[in-house]
Amino acid sequence: MGLWTAAGIILRRELKSYFQSPIAYVFLVGFLLLVGFLTFMVGGFFEMGQADLRFFFFWHPWVYLLLVPAASMRLWAEERKSGTIELLLTLPVTLPQTIVAKFLAAWLFLILALVLTGPIVLTVLYLGNPDVGVIVAGYIGSALLAGAYLSVGLFASALTRNQVISFVVALLICLFLLLAGWPPVVSMFTRWAPDWLVRTVAAFGVMPYFESATRGVLDIRDMAYFVSVMIVMLLATHWTVENRKGS
Amino acid sequence: MLEVRNLEKWFGPIHAVRSVSFQCAKGEVLGFLGPNGAGKSTTMRMITGFLPPSDGTALLGGYDIREAPVEAKRRLGYLPENAPAYEDMTVEEFLLFIAEMRGFRGRRARERAGETMKRCFLDKVRHQPIETLSKGYKQRVCFAQAVLHDPPILIMDEPTDGLDPNQKRTVRQMIRDMAAEKAIVLSTHILEEVEAVCTRAIIIHEGRIVADGTPEALKARHPSGRLDEVFRILTVGDEAQ
Numbered sequence: 096m097g098l099w100t101a102a103g104i105i106l107r108r109e110l111k112s113y114f115q116s117p118i119a120y121v122f123l124v125g126f127l128l129l130v131g132f133l134t135f136m137v138g139g140f141f142e143m144g145q146a147d148l149r150f151f152f153f154w155h156p157w158v159y160l161l162l163v164p165a166a167s168m169r170l171w172a173e174e175r176k177s178g179t180i181e182l183l184l185t186l187p188v189t190l191p192q193t194i195v196a197k198f199l200a201a202w203l204f205l206i207l208a209l210v211l212t213g214p215i216v217l218t219v220l221y222l223g224n225p226d227v228g229v230i231v232a233g234y235i236g237s238a239l240l241a242g243a244y245l246s247v248g249l250f251a252s253a254l255t256r257n258q259v260i261s262f263v264v265a266l267l268i269c270l271f272l273l274l275a276g277w278p279p280v281v282s283m284f285t286r287w288a289p290d291w292l293v294r295t296v297a298a299f300g301v302m303p304y305f306e307s308a309t310r311g312v313l314d315i316r317d318m319a320y321f322v323s324v325m326i327v328m329l330l331a332t333h334w335t336v337e338n339r340k341g342s
Numbered sequence: 343m344l345e346v347r348n349l350e351k352w353f354g355p356i357h358a359v360r361s362v363s364f365q366c367a368k369g370e371v372l373g374f375l376g377p378n379g380a381g382k383s384t385t386m387r388m389i390t391g392f393l394p395p396s397d398g399t400a401l402l403g404g405y406d407i408r409e410a411p412v413e414a415k416r417r418l419g420y421l422p423e424n425a426p427a428y429e430d431m432t433v434e435e436f437l438l439f440i441a442e443m444r445g446f447r448g449r450r451a452r453e454r455a456g457e458t459m460k461r462c463f464l465d466k467v468r469h470q471p472i473e474t475l476s477k478g479y480k481q482r483v484c485f486a487q488a489v490l491h492d493p494p495i496l497i498m499d500e501p502t503d504g505l506d507p508n509q510k511r512t513v514r515q516m517i518r519d520m521a522a523e524k525a526i527v528l529s530t531h532i533l534e535e536v537e538a539v540c541t542r543a544i545i546i547h548e549g550r551i552v553a554d555g556t557p558e559a560l561k562a563r564h565p566s567g568r569l570d571e572v573f574r575i576l577t578v579g580d581e582a583q
């Protein structure tokens with residue numbers, strides 16, 4: 096049996112386990128309500144008099160801040176707490192496959208949540224005449240952003256057997272990534288921090304890359320940023336599981 | 343079948359396992375004895391590839407667990423301490439998952455899971471989520487998971503822990519029934535269990551093997567001819583004196 100076949104089986108189990116608990120549904124509904132509320136009420140969608148989705152995508156990095164750690168906190172912490180990690184890692188499969196399987200299962204779950212926002216987009220299409228290309232780029236950007244946060248969450252989940260700690264650590268790291276490149280924060284720091292430091296920290300931020308995607312320009316640099324975050328965090332997850340699985 | 347070579351384990355300053363070596367051939371049931379904290383579970387975790395050894399290695403069916411872990415693990419069934427299982431799954435779902443991970447597909451996976459449930463007397467609870475099972479049943483589910491693919495090597499960490507006397511007997515009988523075809527290593531704190539199922543016993547104390555032989559040979563080491571006396575003499579540490 097190929098190792099990736101085994102990874103596929105783990106992926107399926109993980110995905111199923113999301114839907115076996117009511118939390119998944121609470122979560123999907125919560126996500127949709129939150130995104131809908133922020134888009135239409137807080138975002139001033141109707142006052143804008145302009146049917147585009149900037150105010151829809153604007154909130155994604157903030158909503159994901161809560162949603163993604165909640166979706167990822169269980170992934171390793173629960174395995175360690177219940178001891179099933181000992182079963183999983185003594186089955187004939189390697190750790191990289193296992194990590195990728197867990198990551199993809201959770202990512203698919205988040206992408207499903209994203210897809211369910213379709214009606215919001217249809218409303219906009221109905222009300223106005225937005226650029227479909229921009230919408231597609233925005234969605235791809237949003238999915239990549241979710242993946243980047245998720246890789247952080249997976250890493251945080253490997254650090255501890257306590258899901259609450261895993262949630263908080265993931266939230267804090269994601270918050271750092273979010274604020275690091277956010278223009279209001281950057282401009283605040285330029286007042287007192289040396290220029291090179293501001294620029295170095297800002298280079299880690301997700302916001303510039305995500306914003307360019309929501310404007311419809313998703314170039315290779317933006318993609319490369321998100322993919323690098325994922326790769327780095329998955330490698331960190333691998334290292335962490337290797338070193339902490341027994342403790 | 344199973345060859346353990348100079349396994350060492352350090353947890354920071356704790357020297358948990360000290361140069362443990364032994365072999366276990368097909369047909370042998372090897373009992374792993376030792377007081378709490380002796381290093382039994384740690385040794386098993388290294389043999390099964392869960393923990394990396396600080397030094398030394400184990401060969402499973404000729405495959406080195408460090409060099410060829412996937413090949414080695416294919417030959418292995420493992421029942422970890424405390425019998426963990428995915429609690430949100432039903433017994434059937436869980437065993438189906440294990441069957442698929444062990445390379446059975448579609449109908450064959452379902453048949454395999456079904457046969458295993460019969461063999462381990464789990465039919466009655468097959469649709470029950472594992473979290474709702476009693477401790478003894480959970481133990482048997484994890485036992486079932488370990489033997490599902492009929493592995494040539496079976497490692498079991500306290501397989502009868504938490505079972506009632508009847509279930510203990512059943513599990514011991516199942517182990518005896520499989521013994522001829524497999525190399526089995528099991529740890530236990532129950533000395534009668536060693537006499538009931540083991541062809542050989544290893545006593546481990548403070549990470550070191552202090553005795554290795556048939557239950558009869560070990561018993562002969564004390565005038566009383568009782569295993570618990572031998573165990574006590576070999577493993578009473580500084581704290582107890």
Ligand SMILES: Nc1ncnc2c1ncn2[C@@H]1O[C@H](COP(=O)(O)OP(=O)(O)OP(=O)(O)O)[C@@H](O)[C@H]1O
Pocket residue numbers: 341342353356358376377378379380381382383384385
């Ligand atoms: N992850 C770990 N980190 C630090 N020390 C550990 C770890 N796991 C085990 N130890 C230590 O290693 C020693 C051996 O533990 P082990 O669990 O192997 O004992 P055991 O023989 O299985 O005991 P028991 O009969 O109680 O199950 C103990 O001193 C234990 O505290």
Ligand SMILES: [Mg+2]
Pocket residue numbers: 382383384423499
């Ligand atoms: Mg133990």
